Amino acid sequence: MTTSITIFDTTLRDGTQGEGISLSADDKLKIAQKLDALGVHYIEGGNPGSNGKDIEFFQRVKSLNFQSKITAFGSTRRKFSLAEHDSSLVRIAESGVPAATLVGKSWDFHVHTALQTTLEENLSMVYDSIAFLKQRGMEALFDSEHFFDGYKNNPEYAVAVLRKAQEAGADWLVLCDTNGGTLPGEIHEIVSRIRQELTAPIGIHTHNDCELAVANSLAAIQAGARQVQGTINGYGERCGNANLCSIIPNLQIKMGYDVLPEEKLRTLTGTARYVSEIANVNMPVGQAYVGNAAFAHKGGIHVSAIMKDSKTYEHIEPELVGNKQRILVSELAGQSNIISKAQSLGLDINANNEQTKAIMDHIKELEHQGYQFEAADASLELLLRQAFGEPVEVFKVESFKILVESSKGQMNSEAIVKLNVDGKQVYTAAEGNGPVNALDNALRKALVQFYPKIEEIHLSDYKVRVFDEKDATAAKVRVLVESSNAENTWSTVGVSSNVIEASWEALIDSIRYALLNMEKANTAPSDFNERIGVVNH
Structure with a gap:
């Protein structure tokens, strides 16, 4: 019988602690729905009382229908207090979600230094807090923070912390490599020992400070852990969390565990890229399994x-x-x-x-x-189609002009373009927050009356690379433009000693590529061929 592994996603909580990542309540709800569609078992939404965005998320998520368990996050009660008087625990209990994760200390060094309390009081804090959630009918997961460091320093106490959580009714004991400094062999050995001493199911939560978070997670599963926690694309504090986009296919395809239905696994790349887009963080092209260069x-x-x-x-x-x-x-x-x-x-x-x-x-x-087609698939496709006799010019550019004006301390840009579309001359102007943006706006303004779907296209990345630096301001530049719509992302390239000309070339290729694919999807080939001409690179 195939062993099942539970996936616990903490992108919306631990992932947002990564540098440069900030999600609104709307963003979190969108990502949560995407994760639910992927089929993860738990979605950790954050702390219901820590900030306005999380409060709004937990209020709004109640009205949505999720197959995944929406999970709240918090910590054990304050020292020398009562769990029922702890406002954070009360808010978790009142949040309306079925499950909660509580983080508690398992490293005696942290108990003394961070909490500044006794080892006995910390054990009471763990027991009381888990029991509080269980008494209110919630599923309780205990994140044993710094567990592996604590176990290596004082194994008896680290295990005692887990035992207290188990006695209080914890449904999962999650062992955390919070500092990310443990090696896979150590993970396997320690998890194996814990499995022999305790009966509650074990989870694993690793960080990537040694580039070992995925390897450590897999080692823990091999040693008997049955839940793995991580984030999409490995987002997280410092060097990040364990990357679920690598863990899930490794477990299912390579190791034979039952993780997600096959049809759900096929949505993994789309999910990773969607989360990247919402988080406004570019995915590494070489990211395993889901990266643009992975295959x-x-x-x-x-x-x-x-x-x-x-x-x-x-x-x-x-x-x-x-x-x-x-x-x-x-x-x-x-x-x-x-x-x-x-x-x-x-x-x-x-x-x-x-x-x-x-x-x-x-x-x-x-x-x-200076062209670089490996990073500009769309420009390459246009080049190949043209070379093999296929028309690729959906419109003709007759001229363009850019005006840049400094007024009252502000720089203003205006672009004027003259196009020929279906034999009709179009002359239009638009402003922008820079010359390239103004050109982009003018081009779209001219074409939208012929191709309304152009409004769905947006420029998602813009890079300028100078080469032959010795030529100083006369050096050639390469401009790479990445564009997106709801279904696809594509890249185009332009090269010139004039950055505006290089940008314009990349923009034109981007729009042509998009319109070419729109037309091919909606127009019969004979009709389409009559409507477009030929362009030279």
């Missing part, structure tokens, strides 16, 4: 092999976690990269075709000039 191939030998069998350079099928294989094309690419990329776009290509070699040479020359 990307650049070396010609690699690509040649995966075209024969993807198992040659992929440890799993990307689709199992909702990701996809990508072929990167650059100056390092071989002919196989071009062939594979073109085939994935449905283009008619032959391995011995001289045109293929010509395209490869052209791409290498563009990269020599």
Whole structure:
């Protein structure tokens, strides 16, 4: 029989303690719904009384229907007081959620230094607080803070803390590597010992200060823990928490545990990217399983092999976690990269075709000039489609002009663009908080009457890279633009010694790519081909 593992997500609580991450109540509700759709078993929402956002979250979440257990967070009662008089515990009990996690000290050093109380009083604090929740019909999880450091320093006391929580009725005893300094072998050994001494089910909560949070979580599961706590994308304080986006597929695909239904696992990549978007934090492209480069191939030998069998350079099928294989094309690419990329776009290509070699040479020359297509898939797709005879110009740019004015200490930018769309000349102007933003606004303003869905597209990232620094202000720049809509994210590139021209090129490619895909989805091919022309890179 397959062993089931419970997933406890603390993105909305521990994850928000990461530097640069701040979630509104609306953000937290959106992420909670996405996590519920993923199928995690617990969603820790925060402390019902710690701040206005958490208070609002717990008030509003009551009206939503969740399969996951929404869980409150708090700490054990204050020293030398009564649990029923502790305002934090009372707010948790009154929050209306079915479960709560209470954190308590298990390291004697922390009891003396942080709490400044006795070891006996700390045991009473743990017992009284867990018992208080159980008496009110709540599921109680005990987060044994700094457990592994405490166990290594004073194992008898660390176990005594767990035993007190168990005696009070704790449903889960969660062992925390709060400082993130324990090694996987130590985790496995200590969890194995605890499993022999206590009967309550064990959970694991690790931090990533030694880049071992995922490995430590897996080691704990192998030693008998049955709940794993972590965050989406590993968000969290300092170096972050254990990354559930790696833990879940490792447990299910590699280790054979029952974690999520297969159809839910296929939504993992989408969930990771959605949370990243809401949190306004760029995902590392090389993030395991769900990163944009997790199944990307650049070396010609690699690509040649995966075209024969993807198992040659992929440890799993990307689709199992909702990701996809990508072929990167650059100056390092071989002919196989071009062939594979073109085939994935449905283009008619032959391995011995001289045109293929010509395209490869052209791409290498563009990269020599400063283009970087491995980071700009959309620009590459336009380039390949054009090279194989497909029209890619949904509109024609006749001219554009930018006006920058300093007035009363403020810089104002205005862009004027002249386009030709379906034989109709469009002339419009728009302001922006900079020249690139003004160009973007003017372009959209000109096109929205023809393509209303353009309003769904937004620029999600903008990067400028200067190369040939020795040329100072005359140096070439590369601009990478990332754009998004509700379904997709794509990147485009522009290169010039003029940053405005490079930005404009990347913006034009971004809009063309988006409109090209919109048209292909909604227009018959013959009609579509009549409506668009040809563009040269």
